[in-house]
Amino acid sequence: MATKQVKGVSAKFSGEVLAFIRAFTDGLVDNNVSIFAGAGLSASLGYVNWKELLRSVAEELGLDIDRETNLVALAQYHLNERRNRSELNRRIISEFSDIRKPTTNHEILARLPISTYWTTNYDRMIETALEQANKIADVKYEVRQLKKTTPNRDAIVYKMHGDVEHPDDAVLTKDDYEGYFRKHEPFVTALSGDLTAKTFLFLGFSFSDPNIDYVMSRVRVTLHQAPKQHYCIMRREQKKAREKNADFEYRKHQQSFLIKDLARIGVHTLLVDGYEDITRILGAIEQEYRQRTIFISGSADDFAPWKMEIANQFIAGLSQALVEKKYRIVTGFGLGVGPSVIAGALAPILRDKRRYRQTQLVARPFPIAISDARERRKAYQRYREEMIGLAGIAIFLFGNKRKGDDIIDADGVVAEFDIAFEQGLKVIPVGATGHVAAQLWRRVTDDLPAFYPDATVGFRRSLYALAPTSILPDPGAFIQAVVKVVEVIRSNA
Incomplete structure (x- = not known):
């Protein structure tokens, strides 16, 4: 709902x-x-x-x-x-x-x-x-x-x-x-x-x-x-x-x-x-309360121009950094992205159970065993709405999948973006990860008043630091850049 x-x-x-x-x-x-x-x-x-x-x-x-x-x-x-x-x-x-x-x-x-x-x-x-x-x-x-x-x-x-x-x-x-x-x-x-x-x-x-x-x-x-x-x-x-x-x-x-x-x-x-x-x-x-919960959306069969090892390091590091700042992570276990999100979130939770809670990670794999295509689409829509409804901020990474020999846009990531915006979440497409995330970053920045009507100069600067780029960013520094956008949103809430 x-x-x-x-x-x-x-x-x-x-x-x-x-x-x-x-x-x-x-x-x-x-x-x-x-x-x-x-x-x-x-x-x-x-x-x-x-x-x-x-x-x-x-x-x-x-x-x-x-x-x-x-x-x-x-x-x-x-x-x-x-x-x-x-x-x-x-x-x-x-x-x-x-x-x-x-x-x-x-x-x-x-x-x-x-x-x-x-x-x-x-x-x-x-x-x-x-x-x-x-x-x-x-x-x-x-x-x-x-x-x-x-x-x-x-x-x-x-x-x-x-x-x-x-x-x-x-x-x-x-x-x-x-x-x-x-x-x-x-x-x-x-x-x-x-x-x-x-x-x-x-x-x-x-x-x-x-x-x-x-x-x-x-x-x-x-x-x-x-x-x-x-x-x-x-x-x-x-x-x-x-x-x-x-x-x-x-x-x-x-x-x-x-x-x-x-x-x-x-x-x-x-x-x-x-x-x-x-x-x-x-x-x-x-x-x-909802803005203390972050939905991470993304899928990737191909991480280019990122190397798979560097991409997994970035995703896991971002998830870990958010948990260490006491955020709760929600993930739908997207292809290629979900495992690293979970691994990163679990690292501090398992390391220090006094400071971090199991409830800081909500992993909801999609119910794939629905044979009828129409029923599966309906079920996925409800599933996404319920899952995204837990959060107040949504981060979008990569966004592609394989179809035959081709790499195509992940329509599920686009659907999750639309649901998140409709539900009033603050959306953060990480454009530097490419693919659908880059498209969504341009969509937000091209019409910023629709997504962030009260955007400050500081927020604009932070969001533009996530822009699509041909230069592979340093994972550690880029994690801090994404976290900074989250923190700016929270400070202006």
Whole structure:
């Protein structure tokens, strides 16, 4: 599935937000982050917030929902009067049972290598987004599910307050919250462990969310002495239509106290002006993470004018240099190029397992045992899209194959270039390796604004150092030239 990067993520952020993006991406690389999603994450889909969910309930009790602040108590009042929660259950089913397309935020989060999601939401947007990202979600909304493990799972989704299909068991009233520690103690234990070990990003919460006090109290109890650094993205209070200045200033004052209280327990709050800013930040995180992964495309039956030994030395050395700079390498094992990519990447990984990880090399040989030509083309297209979708930068080397007695252009390398550009990757054709790579280098440099609209003088100079040439470059120096282009791209991201 193509995963084109979110537009606009290159827009400038404050130093505070940039520091968060880099720190959170470091956590992604280390598989050490978790998401906690509140009701606001699904609000843009049309799902009601708590006030709207309970509006008819308040009217039945003769109360004004807009004047109520303790909505958990309001749900309890209704239960006290009715002696059953059928109306509350009906509201949950009515509002959350229809499946809607996940938001861009859900889609980005699902694509990222996040293995643990926590949510107080009843809806199934996280599970749906994970499924669309071809990931297997192990969903847990009942205590008995905690002792079971879904085979080959990619992520665990903890739904602390229940699931839309089981409204009788949803955590909604004061009775539910007061009995939560007793009935759902294993959830609290699991959450406490994750809060201690992982960096959380809280999304969709506000000080008016009735769940936040309960969630934050768990953080406070667990991490009261030396809290781990967590983050929360929160929308800055906005003045409502016809709202009095005094009321607006009061709400801003409330928010400032909440932010200070969150800081006390290790949660750093990033304020944004609009919900679209959250999408921009998540998109920048995805871009930052993907640009730490480099797809190396190439094939060669003939390395001329390079000597085969020198070409293999260059390819292996480039792959090794990138791994040593903590990049992850993705390769489709292209003819003549793939073995050297793998050998170079494995050298530091096997030499120093403390500094480098096996996960820094992703090798995906093509499924060649497909006899039908049409089906093989379709399969290769999907395979390429999925493989290239893992990366943020793509390097193109050589690009030829043998047909009978002739050496012809490798159409697969051209296809991978087109896919990479469509998906928003930064493309680096190494023109000096000749063949298709030289053609692609000219294609990029002839229309540089289309590929690098913000290209600096320094970047242009670095890219032109990879130009096609009749003089065989020194492999060591040329490796550094290619790495420099990568580093310039990263520094300008």
